[in-house]
Amino acid sequence: MSALFEYIIRLGDDSLILGHRMSEWCGHGPILEEDIAMTNIALDLVGQATSLLNYAGQVEGNGRDGDKLAFLRYDREYKNTLLVEQPNGDFGTTIMRQFLFDAYRKPLFEKLQNSSDKQLSAIAEKSLKETKYHLKHSSEWVIRLGDGTEESHQRIQEALNTLWRYSSELFYTDEVDATLLSQGIITDIAEIRAEWEVTVKNVFEEATLQIPSNNWKQEGGRKGMHSENMGYILAELQYMQRAYPNMEW
Amino acid sequence: MVTEKEIWAYLEEVSDPEIPVLTVVDLGVVRAVEITETSCHVTITPTYSGCPAMKMIEEQIIEKLNEKGIENVTVSLVLSPAWTTDWLTESGKNKLREYGIAPPEHEVDKSVLFSEPTVVPCPQCKSRNTKMISQFGSTACKAHYQCNECLEPFDYFKCLK
Numbered sequence: 001m002s003a004l005f006e007y008i009i010r011l012g013d014d015s016l017i018l019g020h021r022m023s024e025w026c027g028h029g030p031i032l033e034e035d036i037a038m039t040n041i042a043l044d045l046v047g048q049a050t051s052l053l054n055y056a057g058q059v060e061g062n063g064r065d066g067d068k069l070a071f072l073r074y075d076r077e078y079k080n081t082l083l084v085e086q087p088n089g090d091f092g093t094t095i096m097r098q099f100l101f102d103a104y105r106k107p108l109f110e111k112l113q114n115s116s117d118k119q120l121s122a123i124a125e126k127s128l129k130e131t132k133y134h135l136k137h138s139s140e141w142v143i144r145l146g147d148g149t150e151e152s153h154q155r156i157q158e159a160l161n162t163l164w165r166y167s168s169e170l171f172y173t174d175e176v177d178a179t180l181l182s183q184g185i186i187t188d189i190a191e192i193r194a195e196w197e198v199t200v201k202n203v204f205e206e207a208t209l210q211i212p213s214n215n216w217k218q219e220g221g222r223k224g225m226h227s228e229n230m231g232y233i234l235a236e237l238q239y240m241q242r243a244y245p246n247m248e249w
Numbered sequence: 250m251v252t253e254k255e256i257w258a259y260l261e262e263v264s265d266p267e268i269p270v271l272t273v274v275d276l277g278v279v280r281a282v283e284i285t286e287t288s289c290h291v292t293i294t295p296t297y298s299g300c301p302a303m304k305m306i307e308e309q310i311i312e313k314l315n316e317k318g319i320e321n322v323t324v325s326l327v328l329s330p331a332w333t334t335d336w337l338t339e340s341g342k343n344k345l346r347e348y349g350i351a352p353p354e355h356e357v358d359k360s361v362l363f364s365e366p367t368v369v370p371c372p373q374c375k376s377r378n379t380k381m382i383s384q385f386g387s388t389a390c391k392a393h394y395q396c397n398e399c400l401e402p403f404d405y406f407k408c409l410k
């Protein structure tokens with residue numbers, strides 16, 4: 001399996017699984033505008049997943065397209081981070097998960113625009129424009145909830161305390177990254193992490209939120225080791241293709 | 250043999266499924282038309298990655314050109330250079346305004362943290378005293394605004410750069 005394939009799968013699965021999580025809000029948003037906002041974000045993420053997984057299929061060259069990769073793999077073959085598979089919880093938890101992710105995705109796509117890989121660069125250029133809107137939305141809500149009422153502050157602080165342990169996996173690297181770095185396809189993740197840290201610090205300051213002092217980290221998704229949530233997600237995500245193989249809209 | 254110019258004219262008859270007042274040419278999603286003796290190839294680009302209208306636009310283009318007697322029509326999708334609202338034609342912007350959707354403002358949305366939303370004039374009464382209700386509207390490409398003068402809510406075709 002090529003490093004490029006593995007790398008695109010990691011990006012594509014983050015988009016796919018987070019897009020699926022956001023789509024679970026459809027019809028359940030706390031207010032109409034947020035219901036629409038969250039499903040718009042879900043749509044962008046699923047669109048990005050389509051571009052990425054279709055490209056991964058091309059790179060692999062075994063005749064699998066984006067749909068086959070999205071709907072017909074087993075849980076250990078999905079390489080999304082643990083962060084994106086965490087349950088939606090309350091609105092504050094969903095917003096916090098989205099913010100931690102958006103703050104990483106923006107600098108990531110900015111760097112990938114200059115990738116020596118033409119298609120990866122095109123996908124990054126397209127996705128970046130959408131990601132900027134997502135980050136604006138999630139960061140504004142983190143501030144509004146954090147610097148809001150006593151209850152909203154307490155609840156989003158709890159969300160941060162719960163999700164913080166999953167944030168370091170966004171910057172996970174191994175031989176896949178090392179190979180692509182040497183080929184000029186990606187840049188050093190340290191630059192992306194540095195920008196993420198600044199964004200996160202500034203927004204949490206404005207939101208009067210405390211970064212947890214407990215630095216315990218939880219990783220595994222990038223290697224296919226998922227939390228129990230993944231099985232439930234896939235049961236719903238894959239239902240149609242498993243029940244009616246090869247069905248099309 | 251049909252000319253490239255004629256193909257572009259036929260594409261002017263294909264409307265955007267979500268904003269039917271715009272043609273796919275107005276919207277700026279048609280990137281290229283290539284013709285040979287026996288076939289026609291059209292290249293399109295999505296407005297947003299997940300735009301659900303792309304598949305329909307593709308089918309409508311094929312249908313329209315077949316209807317005009319052109320066979321062997323193929324359509325492909327490219328992502329780069331990425332679509333921005335600069336690809337909307339001037340005529341497209343005017344059609345949007347007449348339809349009641351505020352066209353994208355020239356100033357770039359400062360899509361960074363802590364910025365004020367763009368000032369968008371009301372498409373009904375032209376007042377600039379309007380407010381943003383939500384950055385995300387009825388489709389991926391629109392935001393939701395309201396006019397403080399005439400009180401009408403309206404869609405804003407948001408700026409994408």
Ligand SMILES: [Zn+2]
Pocket residue numbers: 371372373374375376396397398399400401
């Ligand atoms: Zn008005």
